Amino acid sequence: xxxxxQSPQSMFIQEGEDVSMNCTSSSIFNTWLWYKQDPGEGPVxxxxxxxxxxxxxxxxxxxxFGITRxxxxxxxxxxxxxxxxxxxxxxxxxxxxxxxxxTGTRLTIIP
Amino acid sequence: ETGVTQSPTHLIxxxxxxxxxxxxxxxxxxxVSWYQQALGQGPQFIFQYYREEENGRGNFPPRFSGLQFxxxxxxxxxxxxxxxxxxxxxxxxxxxxxGGGTGELFFGEGSRLxxx
Numbered sequence: 663x664x665x666x667x668q669s670p671q672s673m674f675i676q677e678g679e680d681v682s683m684n685c686t687s688s689s690i691f692n693t694w695l696w697y698k699q700d701p702g703e704g705p706v707x708x709x710x711x712x713x714x715x716x717x718x719x720x721x722x723x724x725x726x727f728g729i730t731r732x733x734x735x736x737x738x739x740x741x742x743x744x745x746x747x748x749x750x751x752x753x754x755x756x757x758x759x760x761x762x763x764x765t766g767t768r769l770t771i772i773p
Numbered sequence: 774e775t776g777v778t779q780s781p782t783h784l785i786x787x788x789x790x791x792x793x794x795x796x797x798x799x800x801x802x803x804x805v806s807w808y809q810q811a812l813g814q815g816p817q818f819i820f821q822y823y824r825e826e827e828n829g830r831g832n833f834p835p836r837f838s839g840l841q842f843x844x845x846x847x848x849x850x851x852x853x854x855x856x857x858x859x860x861x862x863x864x865x866x867x868x869x870x871x872g873g874g875t876g877e878l879f880f881g882e883g884s885r886l887x888x889x
Binding site: 702707762 | 806808814816817818821829831863865867877878879880881883
């Protein structure tokens with residue numbers, strides 16, 4: 663099935679660094695969401711975006727809905743150990759709640 | 774914690790067998806979606822149930838079937854298991870509105886199925 667392209671595939675950073683990741687699609691979405699998944703658990707919703715160009719923050723997380731509606735970006739400022747995990751973007755369209763997920767970005771914090 | 778519970782958490786089956794996975798949705802939610810997540814990949818949409826009716830299906834064969842009960846809990850059934858069915862099966866609940874909701878899904882911790 664279709665998956666959105668996320669980059670980078672993995673990141674190795676030091677605690678306190680800022681993180682940026684993005685997600686691109688060949689088709690338009692009306693809603694973009696970012697989820698985080700820890701080992702052995704289901705994805706947890708971080709941020710939801712509903713309007714092209716929208717910039718939304720949730721604590722140290724900031725996400726943007728690209729103006730073309732084919733991409734989205736997630737930034738994490740001042741990373742902490744609990745930020746470790748896999749981040750997934752997901753897109754959906756009005757009229758259904760079927761989510762198309764990205765390939766994931768694995769974030770690791772180096773001691 | 775999302776309030777979405779799944780059972781069993783882990784199970785092992787052999788090829789050709791059948792499996793039933795169960796999900797209790799978050800209180801107040803009327804929509805349940807099922808996703809398959811293979812190792813190292815993002816979740817893939819299987820199907821969705823809204824008020825006991827199937828409301829969309831992904832690219833999965835008919836041997837994947839589901840059910841939603843009046844209390845909005847749900848089951849996923851897979852017949853004639855194949856090795857490639859080994860995956861984490863995720864249930865997600867949401868407050869859906871006919872014609873679409875917010876798209877915000879709340880996931881359970883999943884049922885990890887291993888097919889030998």
